[in-house]
Amino acid sequence: MIDYTGLNMWEVQEMDLDVYLFMVREAFIHYNTQTKEGREYLENCWRMKQTKPDRKALREKVGKGAAKYGG
Template identity: 40%
Template sequence: MSEYSGFDFEICLNLGIDTFKLLFRDAFVYRMKQTEKGREYLENAWMLKQTEPDRNRLRQRFGKEGEHVKY
């Protein structure tokens, strides 16, 4: 985290918890974006966090409301 933020280690340890957690999260995301596996991990984590359906994508795949899809 000190590498990402530019702060030395002592300053990082003396940050408020909210600032520390924000910088830690940002540093983690930055590092993960550097590799293909990391980007895949972030995408999977984002998908698992979603609680609402993507209605536009569902309509594209299955049709509009009320239409029945025949297989």
């Protein structure tokens, strides 16, 4: 996180907890976007957080038959 923000260790220690956690999150995302494997990991994390189905994508993948079953 120090590399990502450019702050020194003492400045990081003085951060409020919510700001620190936000910066750690942003640094984690930034560094994972640098590689193909990291981007795959982030996409899987996003996918696992979804609670509603993507009906359009399902219809494209499965076909129109899914629509008659309430899809």
